[in-house]
Amino acid sequence: MKFNFLVGASLLALGACTVAEAPAPEALEADLTNSEPTSQQISAGPHYSAATSNTHPTRVYWGDTHLHTNLSQDAFTFGVTLGADESYKFAKGEPVVATHGEIAQLQRPLDFLVVSDHAEGLGAMKALLDGNEKLLKVERLQRWREEFLKGTAEARNAVAQDGRGNGWPLELESEEIKSDSWAHLRGAAERYNEPGKFTAFIGFEWTSSPGGSNLHRVVIFKDGAEKTGKTLPFSQNESDKPEDLWKYLQSYETKTGGQVLAIPHNGNISNGLMFPLLQENGQPLGAAYVETRSRWEPIMEVTQIKGDGETHAFLSPNDEFANYETWDFGNFKGVLKTDDMLEFEYARSALKNGLKLEADFGTNPYKLGMIGSTDSHTALSTADEDNFYGKHSAGMEPQKNRWKDPVGKGGDQAIPGFMMAASGSAAVWAKQNTRESIWDAMKRKEVYATTGPRMTVRLFGGWNFQEADAYNPDLARIGYAGGVPMGGDLSANPADQAPTFLIAAARDPMGANLDRVQMVKGWRATDGETHEQVYDVKWAGQRSIGADGKLPAIGSTVDVANATYSNSIGAAELAIVWQDPDFDAKQHAFYYVRVLEIPTPRWTGYDAKYFETQMAPMVRLQHQERAYTSPIWYTPNAE
Amino acid sequence: MASSKFGSFFKKVWKDPLIHFLLLGGLLFAMFYLNGGAVANRDKGIHLSLAAQQHLADLFEITWQRAPTKDELSNLIAEQIKEEIYYREALALGLDENDTIVRRRLRQKLEFMHEDLSGNAEPNEVQLRHFFNTHLDRYKTDRVISFEQVLISTQTVHGTSDVATQALRALASGVSAGKISRSSLLPVSMRLETGRAISNVFGSDFLVGITEIGPGEWRGPIYSSFGSHLVKITLDQPSRPLSFANARTNVTTDFIRDRREAAAIRYYQDLRSQYRITVEKQP
Numbered sequence: 019m020k021f022n023f024l025v026g027a028s029l030l031a032l033g034a035c036t037v038a039e040a041p042a043p044e045a046l047e048a049d050l051t052n053s054e055p056t057s058q059q060i061s062a063g064p065h066y067s068a069a070t071s072n073t074h075p076t077r078v079y080w081g082d083t084h085l086h087t088n089l090s091q092d093a094f095t096f097g098v099t100l101g102a103d104e105s106y107k108f109a110k111g112e113p114v115v116a117t118h119g120e121i122a123q124l125q126r127p128l129d130f131l132v133v134s135d136h137a138e139g140l141g142a143m144k145a146l147l148d149g150n151e152k153l154l155k156v157e158r159l160q161r162w163r164e165e166f167l168k169g170t171a172e173a174r175n176a177v178a179q180d181g182r183g184n185g186w187p188l189e190l191e192s193e194e195i196k197s198d199s200w201a202h203l204r205g206a207a208e209r210y211n212e213p214g215k216f217t218a219f220i221g222f223e224w225t226s227s228p229g230g231s232n233l234h235r236v237v238i239f240k241d242g243a244e245k246t247g248k249t250l251p252f253s254q255n256e257s258d259k260p261e262d263l264w265k266y267l268q269s270y271e272t273k274t275g276g277q278v279l280a281i282p283h284n285g286n287i288s289n290g291l292m293f294p295l296l297q298e299n300g301q302p303l304g305a306a307y308v309e310t311r312s313r314w315e316p317i318m319e320v321t322q323i324k325g326d327g328e329t330h331a332f333l334s335p336n337d338e339f340a341n342y343e344t345w346d347f348g349n350f351k352g353v354l355k356t357d358d359m360l361e362f363e364y365a366r367s368a369l370k371n372g373l374k375l376e377a378d379f380g381t382n383p384y385k386l387g388m389i390g391s392t393d394s395h396t397a398l399s400t401a402d403e404d405n406f407y408g409k410h411s412a413g414m415e416p417q418k419n420r421w422k423d424p425v426g427k428g429g430d431q432a433i434p435g436f437m438m439a440a441s442g443s444a445a446v447w448a449k450q451n452t453r454e455s456i457w458d459a460m461k462r463k464e465v466y467a468t469t470g471p472r473m474t475v476r477l478f479g480g481w482n483f484q485e486a487d488a489y490n491p492d493l494a495r496i497g498y499a500g501g502v503p504m505g506g507d508l509s510a511n512p513a514d515q516a517p518t519f520l521i522a523a524a525r526d527p528m529g530a531n532l533d534r535v536q537m538v539k540g541w542r543a544t545d546g547e548t549h550e551q552v553y554d555v556k557w558a559g560q561r562s563i564g565a566d567g568k569l570p571a572i573g574s575t576v577d578v579a580n581a582t583y584s585n586s587i588g589a590a591e592l593a594i595v596w597q598d599p600d601f602d603a604k605q606h607a608f609y610y611v612r613v614l615e616i617p618t619p620r621w622t623g624y625d626a627k628y629f630e631t632q633m634a635p636m637v638r639l640q641h642q643e644r645a646y647t648s649p650i651w652y653t654p655n656a657e
Numbered sequence: 658m659a660s661s662k663f664g665s666f667f668k669k670v671w672k673d674p675l676i677h678f679l680l681l682g683g684l685l686f687a688m689f690y691l692n693g694g695a696v697a698n699r700d701k702g703i704h705l706s707l708a709a710q711q712h713l714a715d716l717f718e719i720t721w722q723r724a725p726t727k728d729e730l731s732n733l734i735a736e737q738i739k740e741e742i743y744y745r746e747a748l749a750l751g752l753d754e755n756d757t758i759v760r761r762r763l764r765q766k767l768e769f770m771h772e773d774l775s776g777n778a779e780p781n782e783v784q785l786r787h788f789f790n791t792h793l794d795r796y797k798t799d800r801v802i803s804f805e806q807v808l809i810s811t812q813t814v815h816g817t818s819d820v821a822t823q824a825l826r827a828l829a830s831g832v833s834a835g836k837i838s839r840s841s842l843l844p845v846s847m848r849l850e851t852g853r854a855i856s857n858v859f860g861s862d863f864l865v866g867i868t869e870i871g872p873g874e875w876r877g878p879i880y881s882s883f884g885s886h887l888v889k890i891t892l893d894q895p896s897r898p899l900s901f902a903n904a905r906t907n908v909t910t911d912f913i914r915d916r917r918e919a920a921a922i923r924y925y926q927d928l929r930s931q932y933r934i935t936v937e938k939q940p
Contacts, residue, residue, distance in 0.1 A: 076844065080857075126857070149758040193716065209910070250719055472857075474842050491834070493841040524842040527860030527882050590811055590883045593841045 074498040075447040075464065079456060080472055081130035082109070082399040083281060083444050084223070084236050084319060084391035089199050090135040091143035091186060093395035095162075095178040096410035097171065100397035102133045102203055106210035106218055108398050117411040122398055125405060126472075126528070129451050130217035133203060134236045136225045137251030139190030141199030146190075156189045171412040171423075178412070179427050182350045183230065191255050200250055204243040211242075213452045222251035224280070226258040230351025230428075232287035233260060236319070236391075237267070240457040241276035248274050264310045279461060283319035283393065285368070286327050287428075289349045290359030293368035293384055295375065308375055308383035317387035317460055320365045320467050320646055321442035323409045324393060328612070328646055329366040332357055337552050338568065339614065339642070343439035343469070352429010369649060370540045370548035373606045377546065387463025387505045387648030388610070390442020390470075401470035403643075404581075406440040406621040414438065418629040421622055421637060436637045440621040441469040445645070447503065463505025466647040471526040477504040477611045479650040481511070483518040488593040493522055504610070505648040511655055516601035521555065522593035523613045523645070531588025532558060533572040533614040533642060537596060541607035552612075555596045558589035574617040576640040581619040581627035583640075588616035603654055610649035614642050703741050705734060713737060768921070780912050788912045789901050795911065796904040799851040803892035804867060806845065806859075807838040809877075811884040821878055824887055828875045840883060849892070859883070868893075 086093040087101045099117045108114040111127030135141075146153045147166055153159050162180070165173040204220050211218040219238050226233040239246050252266040267278050285292030297303055320327045325345030334340040348354040361367045365388060372384030392399050395410035408414030413423045414435055424432040447464040448455040459465060466475055476494060480501025487496050497520050502508060508517050525532050534557035540550045554569040563569050575584045598609070623639035625631070633639070713733045717725045725733060753759050780788075789796065809824045816822075824837055834845040847855060856864040859881045866879035867888050878885035901908070 077854075127853070149761050151758050151762065154758065193719070197719065209914075474858075476842060489841055491838040491841055491843075491845045522842045524840070525882065527856070527858065527863075529882075585882070591840055591842060 074494065074503075075449050075459065076494060077448065077450075078472075078474055079129035079217075079446045079448055079451055080126075081128050081132075081217070081444050081446065081456070082391045082394075082401070083132040083219075083221070083238060083389060084134050084283065084322065084393045085131060085397065085399050086135055086223075086393070086395040087133055087397040088144055089141045089203065090223075090395065091139045091190060092136065092178050092181060093397070093410060094143040094147075095166075095174050095181065096395055096412040096414075097174050098395060098397050098411040102135075102206035102397075103209075105133050105397045105399070106131060106206060110210065110216055114398065116398060116407060116415055117396065118415040118417065120416060122400075122405075122407055124400070125402060127216075128399060130219065130446075130456055131399060132219040132221040132236065132238055133207065134221045134223045134238075135199075135203065135251075137196075137222045137253035138225050138255060139186050139192075139253075140196045140222070140251055141202075142190035142192055142195050145192070145195045150192075150195070152192060153189055156187055158187055159189065174412045175424070175426075182227070183352075183427075183429070186255075188255060191253060193250075196250055201247070204246055208243045211453065213450075215451060217451055217453050217456055219453060219457070220246045224252055224254060224263050226254040226260070226263070227350055228258045228291075229289075230349040230353060231289040231291045232284045232349065233258065233282070233291060234284060235260070235263060235280040235282050235315070237263075237278060237280050238457065238460070239270075239276060239278050240453055241274070241278075242453075245274040245276040261307065261310065264314045267314050277457065277461075278314075279316055279457075280314050281317055281319050281389070282315060283322060283391070284324055284327070285318075285363035285365075286325050286330075286345050287349050288359075288363055289353055289355065290362040293362050293371060295362065295371050302378070303375065303383070305379045305381070308379045308381045311383040312381055312385060315383075315386065316463055317389055317465060317648070318365060318368070319391050319393075319442075319444075320388045321390040321439070321469050322393040323438050323441060325437075326439060326441065326469065327364050328388075329364050330360045332360050333364055333367050334550065334552075339552075339612070339644070342641070342644070343441065345433075345437065347431055347433065348428045350428060352427070352431055365646070366538065366540060366550060369608050369610075370542075370550060373540070373542040373548055373608070374546065376606065377542065382651075385651060387460070387465050388467040388646045389444035389446075389460070389465050390467035390646075391444050392442065401441055401443050403440045403470065403619060403621040404624045406438075406624075408435070409438050416625070416628075418631055421625060421631070421633050436622050436633065438621075439469065443468045443470055443472065445472070445475070463648040464503050466504060466645055468645040469643045471529045471615060471643050471645075473526050473529075473532070473613055473615070473645045474522075474524040475611060475613055475645050475647055476520070476522045477647045477650065478502065478520040479506065479508045479517050479609065479652075480520065481508075481515065481517060483520045483595045485595050487520055488522060488595045493520065493593070496520070502650060504650060507651050507653060509653040509655070511603055511652075514603040514655075516598045517609075517652060519596045519598075519609060519650070521596060521611055522591070523611070524591045525588075525615070530583065530615045530618045530643070531585045531590060532592050533588055533616050534558065534569060535592045535594070536612045536614070537598075538610050538612055539598065539600075539607060541602075541605045543605060551600070553596070556592045556594040558592065558616075559587065572616055574640065576617050576619055576623070578619070578623060578639050579627070581623045581639075583616070583618045585616070605652075606654065607652045608649040609652070611645075611647040613645040615644065617642050703738055705737060709737075710734060780909060780916070785905065785908050785912060786901060788915075789904060789908045792908075792911070793898060796899040796907065797896045798894075798899060800896045801849045801851055801892075801894045802855065802867065802890065803848045803850075804846065805834050805889045805891065806843070806879075806886045807834045808840040808843055808883055809837065809885050809887055811839065813880055814878060814885045816878055821885070821887070825875055825877075828887060828889075843883060849894070859886075 085105055087105050088094045088098050097117060104114045109128040109131040111124055113121050113123040116122045146159055146163055162177045165177050207218040207220045221236060221238040224235045224237060249270050252263055267280060270276060270278055282292060326343035329337060329340050330344060331341040346355045368384045372382040376382035392401050396407050396415060398407045400407040408420060409425050414420050414425055421436040423435050425435045425438055426433050445466045445468060446456050446459045448459040476497060478497030478501040483500055490496055521535060523532055523535050535555055537553045537555050540548060542548050557569055561570050572587055575586055617640050620639055620641045622633060622637050626633055626639060714725055714730055717733060810820050814820050827837060838845055852864055863879055863881035867890060870876045870890060872890040872893050875887050875889045877887035879888050
C-alpha cells in the first residue's frame with residue numbers, strides 16, 4: 019500500500035559527475051532562476067531549455083484544474099482544515115498532514131494546479147466558525163455553527179446538505195470576507211508559481227445550481243495577482259445564468275487586458291441542462307448564446323470524482339466500455355434522472371449536438387476539448403487508485419468504512435462512498451511549464467483527459483500520413499508538419515478523400531500496460547441526424563475482431579485479494595495511422611481517441627486490502643482506466 | 658482567563674437560558690445608567706470626506722463591476738453614517754468589552770496589521786546578501802542531464818544478447834538513433850533536463866539507470882517499463898550554487914517571508930512577557 023509513498027525520482031541523491039559539454043554558465047543560470055520570463059527573453063537566441071527552441075510542444079504536463087480548500091464553504095463544512103498553501107505544497111510533492119491526521123504525499127508531483135474555491139460565500143464558512151459577528155446575526159447560520167461545533171461528520175454533512183439543497187444564506191456573500199479570501203488565494207498562487215517548474219493558476223468556481231441542477235464552471239485566469247486583483251469571483255448569487263458569467267468574463271478582459279476561460283463540469287448532475295439544444299422555455303438557443311459560449315468555454319472536464327461523463331450506456335448502447343464510473347441518480351436536490359435528460363449531459367452527445375447547432379447558427383458551441391480533474395474538497399489533489407484521499411473530509415479520506423458511508427445525498431437518496439471515482443487528470447501539450455504556455459494550450463484544446471494514470475497520447479489529423487509514420491521516432495514533428503494536433507480542425511479537403519489520423523499512445527511509465535486504442539467518431543448525416551461509431555484501431559496481443567464487430571476483452575491479471583496486477587498482458591506502446599473506412603466528405607464529423615489500460619485494481623480494491631474489509635458484491639474492485647483526447651473536427655468543403 | 662469564582666451552584670444556574678436573558682438585560686440597563694446614560698463621543702460630529710465617499714464607491718464597484726448610481730451612493734453614505742453612530746453608542750455602552758466575538762476579531766485585526774507593518778519594508782542590499790550567505794543551501798541549480806536513447810526491445814534483453822550487441826555496433830558506426838528506436842513516442846534525446854522531468858517520461862528505474870553511467874559512448878541496456886534502452890550521456894551537470902545576482906528575486910521573497918514569521922513570533926512573545934499568566938490545573 020502506498021498511502022504514504024515517497025517520491026523516488028526527485029529524492030535521488032545525485033553524485034558529482036564529469037562535465038562533457040558545458041553551456042555558457044551564466045546563460046544557463048539565468049534561465050533557471052528568472053522567475054517570470056518575458057516574451058523578449060523567450061524570443062531571444064537559442065535557449066537553455068531545449069523545449070523553448072522547438073516550434074511545437076514536445077512535453078505533456080500533468081495537472082488538476084479543480085480543487086477546493088478550506089475557503090470553499092462546502093469543503094470547510096465537510097471539515098477540511100487545509101488551505102491553499104497546503105494544496106500547493108502537496109501538489110509540488112511535499113508531505114502534508116491531511117485533515118484526518120494521515121501523512122499524505124503524492125507518488126509523483128503535479129506540474130500545475132488550479133485552486134478553484136467556490137465563489138459563493140468564499141471564505142465565509144471559515145469566518146462563521148471563527149465567530150464573525152455579522153454572520154452570527156443570522157439564525158440559520160447560528161444553528162449551522164452549533165452543528166459545526168458538534169464536530170461529527172454527520173453534523174457537518176447535514177449542514178452541507180442543507181446548503182446545497184436549500185441554498186446558502188445570502189449573508190455568506192460578505193464582500194469584506196470575500197475580498198480578504200481572494201487576496202489570500204491570489205497571494206498563495208503567486209508564492210507557489212515557479213515558471214519552468216510548477217504553475218499555480220489563479221481561479222475559482224462559479225457554482226450555479228438552479229433547482230439543484232449543476233451548471234458549475236471552473237474559471238481560470240491566465241494572469242497574475244495584479245490583474246486578478248481588479249475583480250472578485252463571480253457567484254451564482256449575482257446570477258445563476260451562464261450568459262451572465264460570460265458577461266463577467268468579458269468585463270474582466272475589457273477592464274484588465276487579461277485573459278480568462280471557463281470549464282463546465284458534471285453535466286451528469288445537471289438533469290439535462292448542461293449542454294442544451296433549446297432554451298428551457300423551448301425557444302432556440304440563438305446565435306448570441308452559441309457564439310458567446312464558444313468564445314469562453316473551449317474545453318470541458320469529462321471525468322472526476324463525481325463520475326465519468328464521456329458517455330452513458332443509454333446513449334451509446336453499442337459501446338461496451340460506456341458504463342464507466344456512471345453517476346446518474348439525479349441532481350443535488352434529488353430530482354430524479356430520466357433518460358431524456360442524458361443526451362444533454364455527456365461529452366459525446368454534446369459533441370454530436372454541437373454539430374446540429376452549427377448547422378442552425380453557423381457556430382458550434384460544443385466544440386470542446388477534454389480534460390479530467392479531481393474536484394477534491396480535501397485540499398489534496400489525488401487521482402491515483404492506490405493513493406486516493408476521497409471527495410471530502412467528512413469521512414471520505416482513507417478509513418475503513420468510507421466505501422459504505424454516504425459521500426453525499428441527492429434529496430433523500432444517500433450516495434455510498436464506493437461510488438466515488440479516483441479520477442481524473444488534465445494532460446496538456448505545451449512548450450513549457452508556465453501560466454502562459456499551459457493556458458494557451460487549454461485555449462487551443464491541445465489537451466486530453468485521463469481517469470488518473472499518465473498515459474502519453476498523441477493524435478494528429480491530416481490528409482497524407484503514411485503507415486510508417488506511426489513507427490517513426492520523430493512522430494511528433496511529422497504530425498505537426500503534416501496535419502493538426504488534437505483540438506484542431508480539418509478542412510479544405512484536397513480531393514474529397516478520407517482524412518488520415520496519426521495516433522500513438524504510451525503507457526504511464528510507472529503504471530499499467532495498454533489494452534487498446536479506439537477512435538470515436540461522431541457525425542451529422544445530410545438529413546441532420548447525428549450518429550456515432552467506436553472503432554478499435556490498435557490493440558495489444560494476438561486478438562482479432564469477432565463476427566460481432568468487437569475485439570475480445572484482454573482478460574485480467576488483477577489479484578483482487580492482494581490488490582495487485584501484472585503487466586504480463588497488454589502493450590507499452592500502441593501506434594498506428596488510421597483512415598476512416600466510412601468517410602463521407604459531405605458530413606460534418608469529429609474524431610477523438612480513447613485509450614484503455616489493462617484491468618487494474620480500483621481504489622476500493624486497495625481499500626479492501628489495506629483495511630482488511632469485505633465490501634458488498636455490488637462494489638467493483640477492478641476496472642480499466644482510460645484517456646480521452648480532445649477531438650479533431652472535420653468540416654466539408656463549401657459547396 | 659480561568660476563574661474559580663463561580664461555585665458549582667452558580668455553574669448550574671449559569672447554564673440556564675432564562676438567567677442569560679435576565680442577566681444580559683440587567684447588564685444593558687446597568688451599563689446605561691453607570692455610564693450616565695450618554696457618554697458617546699457625539700461632540701466631534703461625523704464627517705464623511707470626499708475621499709471616504711470615493712472609497713465607498715470603489716468598494717461597490719469591485720463587487721458589481723460598475724460605479725454606483727447617485728441613489729445607491731447616497732444609500733451607501735447613509736448606511737455608513739448609521740454604522741458610525743451605532744458604533745460610537747455601542748462603545749459608550751461598553752459592548753465591546755468581554756465579548757468573545759469582538760475579542761477574536763480584534764486579535765485577528767491586530768495580527769493582520771502587524772503582519773502588514775513588519776512585512777512591507779523593502780530589504781536593503783546588505784540584508785539580502787547576508788541572508789543569501791547564511792542560506793546558501795537554498796540557492797542552487799538542479800542537477801541536469803543531456804542524453805540520447807534508443808529503445809532496442811520491448812522486452813528485457815541482456816547486454817550480451819544479439820539485439821543489444823548489434824544495436825551497439827550500429828550506433829558506434831554512426832547509424833542515427835532515430836533509425837533504430839522501436840518507440841515512436843519516447844524522445845530519442847533530452848537536453849539539460851532535471852531528474853524529475855526524465856522520470857516523468859521514462860519512469861524512475863530508467864532515471865536510476867542513467868544517473869549511474871556517466872557521460873561517454875553508448876552504453877546499456879538500461880531498463881524501463883517500456884523495455885530495454887541503449888543510452889549515451891552527453892552531459893551531466895551537477896547541482897551548483899547560484900550567484901547572488903541570479904538568486905536575488907528568490908532571496909527577496911524568502912527574506913520577507915522569514916522576517917514576517919520571525920516578527921510575528923517576536924511580537925507575540927514580547928506582548929506575552931508583559932502579562933502574568935496563570936492557568937488553573939484540573940483538580
